[in-house]
Amino acid sequence: DIVMTQSPDFLAVSLGERATITCKSSQNLLDTSTNSHCLTWYQQRPGQPPKLLIYWGSTRDYGVPDRFSGSGSGTDFTLTISSLQAEDVAVYYCQQCANIPVTFGGGTKLEIQ
Amino acid sequence: QVQLQESGPGLVKPSQTLSLTCTVSGASLDSGGFYWSWVRQHPGQALEWMGHIYHTGNTYYTASLKSRLTISLDTSKKQFSLRLTSVAAADTAVYYCARARKYFMGVDFDYWGQGALVTVSP
Numbered sequence: 001d002i003v004m005t006q007s008p009d010f011l012a013v014s015l016g017e018r019a020t021i022t023c024k025s026s027q028n029l030l031d032t033s034t035n036s037h038c039l040t041w042y043q044q045r046p047g048q049p050p051k052l053l054i055y056w057g058s059t060r061d062y063g064v065p066d067r068f069s070g071s072g073s074g075t076d077f078t079l080t081i082s083s084l085q086a087e088d089v090a091v092y093y094c095q096q097c098a099n100i101p102v103t104f105g106g107g108t109k110l111e112i113q
Numbered sequence: 114q115v116q117l118q119e120s121g122p123g124l125v126k127p128s129q130t131l132s133l134t135c136t137v138s139g140a141s142l143d144s145g146g147f148y149w150s151w152v153r154q155h156p157g158q159a160l161e162w163m164g165h166i167y168h169t170g171n172t173y174y175t176a177s178l179k180s181r182l183t184i185s186l187d188t189s190k191k192q193f194s195l196r197l198t199s200v201a202a203a204d205t206a207v208y209y210c211a212r213a214r215k216y217f218m219g220v221d222f223d224y225w226g227q228g229a230l231v232t233v234s235p
Contacts (some may be wrong), residue, residue, distance in 0.1 A: 040222075093160055
């Protein structure tokens, strides 16, 4: 199974500041047929189901604000929120889509400092 | 707009069977390209993929639940279901149904239900 490791577990950032979350996979997530990395990011606000934010490592889903960006390659990936807004308070999860079983990271809880 | 909604008992006794149904609107369950999935989340914990089913009836289950889990599909009712036998307190969780986008080997999830809290308790 592909193990996904997120850091940090908890992050407090001031409004308007940058937030950075990292995700490391135990295997290379490069899909050679598309030359893209099969890594998806989700946002889960309190009491809500997860919401797809970014797929293929760096493609924002429809309607996701451009302050959210994804980057990385191989086994190391990053989710960046360029200017934190109050509505971004949530737990963020990475997930590999390269193989079954599906595996998620442990989550990063993001709060306002 | 694709919508999913879980339904089923919120309380199940230990050793009994947990059954949930997901009703889908805005999408066809018998079209290719998507799996229909169950993901659970223990209180305060991370997401755990349980398994999914394709419109052909092919199923994939996580190894730790494979002996107790059955996922089935009723395309005419636009529903898919989860059945987890011999439950214990450790199965207390929020259960989500989700649509999974199919890639070469794996999936990710583009639409989710609101979740159903199931508590296992005498």
